[in-house]
Amino acid sequence: MGKKQKVEAVTPMNEDFARWYTDVISKTELVDYSPVKGFMVIRPYGYAIWENIQKEYDKRFKETGHQNMYFPLLIPESLLKKEAEHVEGFAPEVAWVTHGGGKELAERLCIRPTSETIICSMYSKWLNTYRQLPFKYNQWCSVVRWEKTTRPFLRTSEFLWQEGHTLHETYDEAQEETMQMLDIYRDVAEEYLAIPMVVGKKSEKEKFAGAYSTYTMEALMHDGQALQSGTSHNLGQHFTKAFEISYLDRENNQANPYHTSWGISTRLIGAIIMVHGDDNGLVLPPKIAPTQLVIIPIAQHKEGVLDAAYEIKNSLKEKFRVELDDMDGYTPGWKFNQWEMKGVPIRLEIGPRDIEEGQCILARRDTGEKVQVSLEDLATTIEKLLDEIQDNMYQKALNMREQKTSIAEDMNEFKDNLTKNPGFIKAMWCGSRECEDKIKDETGATLRCVPFEQEVIGDGTCVCCREKANDMAYFARAY
Amino acid sequence: MGKKQKVEAVTPMNEDFARWYTDVISKTELVDYSPVKGFMVIRPYGYAIWENIQKEYDKRFKETGHQNMYFPLLIPESLLKKEAEHVEGFAPEVAWVTHGGGKELAERLCIRPTSETIICSMYSKWLNTYRQLPFKYNQWCSVVRWEKTTRPFLRTSEFLWQEGHTLHETYDEAQEETMQMLDIYRDVAEEYLAIPMVVGKKSEKEKFAGAYSTYTMEALMHDGQALQSGTSHNLGQHFTKAFEISYLDRENNQANPYHTSWGISTRLIGAIIMVHGDDNGLVLPPKIAPTQLVIIPIAQHKEGVLDAAYEIKNSLKEKFRVELDDMDGYTPGWKFNQWEMKGVPIRLEIGPRDIEEGQCILARRDTGEKVQVSLEDLATTIEKLLDEIQDNMYQKALNMREQKTSIAEDMNEFKDNLTKNPGFIKAMWCGSRECEDKIKDETGATLRCVPFEQEVIGDGTCVCCREKANDMAYFARAY
Numbered sequence A, B: 001m002g003k004k005q006k007v008e009a010v011t012p013m014n015e016d017f018a019r020w021y022t023d024v025i026s027k028t029e030l031v032d033y034s035p036v037k038g039f040m041v042i043r044p045y046g047y048a049i050w051e052n053i054q055k056e057y058d059k060r061f062k063e064t065g066h067q068n069m070y071f072p073l074l075i076p077e078s079l080l081k082k083e084a085e086h087v088e089g090f091a092p093e094v095a096w097v098t099h100g101g102g103k104e105l106a107e108r109l110c111i112r113p114t115s116e117t118i119i120c121s122m123y124s125k126w127l128n129t130y131r132q133l134p135f136k137y138n139q140w141c142s143v144v145r146w147e148k149t150t151r152p153f154l155r156t157s158e159f160l161w162q163e164g165h166t167l168h169e170t171y172d173e174a175q176e177e178t179m180q181m182l183d184i185y186r187d188v189a190e191e192y193l194a195i196p197m198v199v200g201k202k203s204e205k206e207k208f209a210g211a212y213s214t215y216t217m218e219a220l221m222h223d224g225q226a227l228q229s230g231t232s233h234n235l236g237q238h239f240t241k242a243f244e245i246s247y248l249d250r251e252n253n254q255a256n257p258y259h260t261s262w263g264i265s266t267r268l269i270g271a272i273i274m275v276h277g278d279d280n281g282l283v284l285p286p287k288i289a290p291t292q293l294v295i296i297p298i299a300q301h302k303e304g305v306l307d308a309a310y311e312i313k314n315s316l317k318e319k320f321r322v323e324l325d326d327m328d329g330y331t332p333g334w335k336f337n338q339w340e341m342k343g344v345p346i347r348l349e350i351g352p353r354d355i356e357e358g359q360c361i362l363a364r365r366d367t368g369e370k371v372q373v374s375l376e377d378l379a380t381t382i383e384k385l386l387d388e389i390q391d392n393m394y395q396k397a398l399n400m401r402e403q404k405t406s407i408a409e410d411m412n413e414f415k416d417n418l419t420k421n422p423g424f425i426k427a428m429w430c431g432s433r434e435c436e437d438k439i440k441d442e443t444g445a446t447l448r449c450v451p452f453e454q455e456v457i458g459d460g461t462c463v464c465c466r467e468k469a470n471d472m473a474y475f476a477r478a479y
């Protein structure tokens, strides 16, 4: 950490996307590797993004009548095993606690990979009558799923998330809840994270272990790979029957409620990085950027410059998340690069001449564009500019996705597209597991979802078996 | 769950305090027991209190320049063992993960009982130069400490907390930080939770495993037992040396930084219950009550009553946390009891005659007092009343503590006080471990702290050995 240290460039995206990603997350100090393989440390800059994401989702959950709780970290093996599909899906990747308080435990306990089982065991205790329904609860916590190969934010053996768990009287209500939460996921992702999402239903193969049906939002990264970014499950009565959750219904009969669960995680930070980032580093959407605007004084040793910079900071700090970089020993150029790397949406430059002329310079991170603006109505200008950046980032991401989305009528076209323009491939699918598996085997692309917004591709026959198909699906290689 | 169900009373406090506590937490649905012994489920009402506590502390941490992070849940055994006193203190109560992803692990991992070790291992990687200091980071998470006997909020095998971990150039700065955080703990506890705290230093015996010195805030419960409610540790260089955290100092030499850590937990909810509660249930301080005011319509089937109640709710909901209980099939009397049990600071009653006369009734939870007030300036009246309740609750708790605090000059007086008026006993202490142990053996009381606010009791000799003593200490039986 000497003086005037040069900001090292990151590996260019097109050269090696995986290295670009690793460079960006380490240089911006979002995250670090921990002494336990596959576990990450989320550093302040990364955590501040997470707090901003959390805040908005939590607000929406509460607005729609959900309350937060906290359930135990550890789940007895016998509970995990109660729902057959669920244990089959999760048992291979859990961590087991075998000793506690100096003794071997009578029954081993797993660290929650997700909390359906422990929550259902409590719900069965709490629910008695239809008058108590719906149950609409959520929990923010960390979960552990042992992974062989990991990548910070995208796939780690521990991650932070929220998991909502609700109970309803009818299937329709559960379905409505499942859709409502998916819609909140998509809405915040698009409006706050500026990431356009494809929403739809997972195939039987890809659905959550124990779900009746799973819905997903899928984003497309810069390298043409998809990222599952949030899922919402209609769990039907699978768990409520297995856990004997029953209640006296309106007709005075014992009934099992219908059940949903839904989650988003720190994975979303990975999406932000890989959708918006560029060869100069991160580009953060203003609505969730920990710092929305950084002030960099030019010739800060000259009389009045720092004073003017502080005055500007003070006038803006109520309205925006502002930093002032007055560090000695670094050139403005170095600071420009440094804050660009960090993805701060606006840089404000102020030097002796600007002060004389009652103006300053605003530089946009998303376009690189610089404008001279008056100090007079600075707050209004900045507010407008942040909105513009937010909108532009969404539009840019949407264009990128559209550019990387193609259609395929047969397998040759499918493979060709995947090579020449990696991204989403829209294709007809007959609904069979055989075709889904074959496509994956031959191309590496998985069925991301059957989108709600349907269209007919080509002659409407399955891209794989060429039988009649009812559904158009999105395929992609995925994280 | 039939109609017009009667609210069952809780066990009176003076009859059986432990049962009173258990009754209150279950009837108010703050918490429940989980299928894993010693682990609790924090239910929405309990969690909402925690969120309000968190919010205020988090704000204060950020105002004093701390940032949040997230460190891994699991700590390798070898890391835990690096600081000798620390491992001795914590190893007996940790939970061990021995298997993950279907395989036995090469090294077993403990679930964090606290994170000094894993955090120090990261700090040693991050710190290079004095220019980076201080490090001021905090984490909100859950920790696991295997306990034999547990009681919700007070002592459970898992609990929620925050742990701050800072590094500094000098001992004095570390000491200043330690004191600042203790002061923030006390300030929020007194101002928000309305709980008066005794602040001071722990004895060598009671200090944190691996600390140079531990400071504490101690509260007194209704049954005369003390509750350690927050601790702040000056860790000196114990961990920074063990973990080889070093940096280039201002003189260009390698140096080990000075280190602090500090934490508060969901235990504070236990303190709120046991300091303010009464035989009708919870009494919540307005500043952290999830519901500050509940509106109960009287004769709600009569025309206009529910409309008026909703109108009042709408006019108040921006400013206060308001509920309207319009449930059918329950008498107002039942509802009064129910909301009293939940500890809601103000109950607003509105019936047909009130509406005619443009007034309503406000009933205080803390005193039971009822006043008729005009609907005209209702918000102002409520605001004032909430402040009054908050102040009164603090004053009441302070009076309770003072009443239960006595002085003892010798062991006979000490034992006598502890029997006749259980609570804090202020007594001189020579500073020896022998006397501290003897007092505990003979009375069950532990040394809670040597308070910052000193006074001389009697002739200034140790209450136990009657040698000259320099310190006055607080003793009590404790949770």
Ligand SMILES: [Zn+2]
Residues within 6 Å of the ligand: A429, A430, A431, A432, A435, A462, A463, A464, A465, A466, A467
């Ligand atoms: Zn097919």
Ligand SMILES: [Zn+2]
Residues within 6 Å of the ligand: B429, B430, B431, B432, B435, B462, B463, B464, B465, B466, B467
């Ligand atoms: Zn003595």
